[in-house]
Amino acid sequence: MLSPLTILKFTIYNVATCFMLKLPAPQTHNILLLISMKVYGIKNCDTVKKSLKWLDDNGVKYEFHDYKKSGISKEKLAEWSGKVGYEVLLNKKGTTWKKLEPEQQNGVNSAESAFELMVDKTSVIRRPLLENPSTGEIVVGFDPEGFLRLTK
Secondary structure (H helix, E strand, O other), X not given: OOOHHHHXXXXXXXXXXXXXXXXXXXXXXXXXXXXXXXXEEOOOOHHHHHHHHHHHHOOOEEEEEEHHHHOOOHHHHXXXXXXXXXXXXXXXXXXXXXXXXXXXXXXXXXXXXXXXXXXXXXXXXXXXXXXXXXXOOEEEOOOHHHHHHHOO
């Protein structure tokens, strides 16, 4: 990960180069290219696709973690839950949740039981989840204002 000083030096270099070449100065959000977000989700999810397009359109670098291919650990879920609560992570509006038997739904009554379900059925995790690895901050769901907040 690049230090803030390295980012500042790079930004100053880019502005000076643009000035010498008589090019328009880069917009401040262009330094976002140096900060890489981690995006957690499922590739074929429409909300994830919309979020990835927004990140691409706004020049934000990211690494994609596909729940279907790589799964997720209880430890990571517990870390996120400590920031937003397990209830925010649990997608009760999606088809995966709705297809569960009522006994399974009612059995999710604690963080631990929610984590077990999310590890077993990753489609029940609300998507996408963006994480700034430098700060540990996260945003759950499609939230352009939240995405911008993470990149500052």
